[in-house]
Amino acid sequence: DTGVSQNPRHKITKRGQNVTFRCDPISEHNRLYWYRQTLGQGPEFLTYFQNEAQLEKSRLLSDRFSAERPKGSFSTLEIQRTEQGDSAMYLCASSLEVQIWGSISGNTIYFGEGSWLTVV
């Protein structure tokens, strides 16, 4: 399977505990994104990486959230001191950005199956 893979797929944790999700993007993709989605809403952007560099973080990403992509390949999203409001599906996605004459081309995003977090 050469798609985006995420694990664990489901995580139930007690409030206050730390959790970590891992994402393995499509191998040739240089961009990796994290989104969060709750029921009835579209995916909300959290952060993204261009290779190993984290280029943008959403205001939604509080100090309890940290993401890394140490070698420009897989990424981890850690949530410290989880709260019930953190319960959501955490989606990882990847894309291949190709810049042609300063314009973005072919930046289709492919998602993993998501990691469901339930904080009790």
Add this chain to the structure above:
Amino acid sequence: RKEVEQDPGPFNVPEGATVAFNCTYSNSASQSFFWYRQDCRKEPKLLMSVYSSGNEDGRFTAQLNRASQYISLLIRDSKLSDSATYLCVVNGRNTGGFKTIFGAGTRLFVKA
């Protein structure tokens, strides 16, 4: 105002009907546009890109109007299997950096 807004739905249509979804975006610097489909408790999957000239893929037709900052998706001859949430996606750079923004989605129910 949200950066990407879609019809709230849900749309309930009989099989064979034609249904249209609308989407507006606020960032005039947006560069690329997509429609994604999401089934219940599954990840979003690319349905089709949206090009300025409009494009068609079987029963699906997407249109882009940059002047009005408006995107549409038309589904003809609806099938039961078309029941899903359709997400409008807008991609482009702004002062805050790169942005790929999803709409909240429009839910479609196709009934027999």
